[in-house]
Amino acid sequence: xxxxxxxxxxxxxxxxxxxxxxxxxxxxxxxxxxxxxxxxxxxxxxxxxxxxxxxxxxxxxxxxxxxxxxxxxxxxxxxxxxxxxxxxxxxxxxxxxxxxxxxxxxxxxxxxxxx
Numbered sequence: 001x002x003x004x005x006x007x008x009x010x011x012x013x014x015x016x017x018x019x020x021x022x023x024x025x026x027x028x029x030x031x032x033x034x035x036x037x038x039x040x041x042x043x044x045x046x047x048x049x050x051x052x053x054x055x056x057x058x059x060x061x062x063x064x065x066x067x068x069x070x071x072x073x074x075x076x077x078x079x080x081x082x083x084x085x086x087x088x089x090x091x092x093x094x095x096x097x098x099x100x101x102x103x104x105x106x107x108x109x110x111x112x113x114x115x
Contacts, residue, residue: 002026002104004093009109012083016113020078022093022106029095029104032069032076036089036111043092047078051098060086083113 007021020034033048047067048056055067066079076093093106 002029002095002097002102004095004104004106006091006093006106006109009091009111011112011114014083014085014113014115016083017079017081018083018111019080020091020093020109020111021075022077022095023073023075024095024104027100028098029074030098030101031096032074033094034067034076034078035092035094036087037092037108038086038089041089046091049076080111083111085113085115087111088113 003025005023010018012018031048031050034046035043036046037043044058046058046061047065049067049069064082069076088111090108090110092108095104
């Protein structure tokens, strides 16, 4: 099994920056990522990073968000710049267990961007 502990989100003004982190423990993990769910909307993938460092982003955050990871810890980070009110959501960390492909989720952390 995999346990995920996310950092706190917070309230940020539009145009500001925030960095989220998520530390994994337990079984080895493969890909890790961040999803978000805004009020009244479905959960969506924000960014994904493979164990080898390959990345994928939803179009709406390209050029503003950067996902990275430290395999030694292992921890995944999401650097969010030029935040917009539409980025307001609960952000969830995700990790896929390496040998079972079971997905694990963090509890979620609220990011609020004020206009």
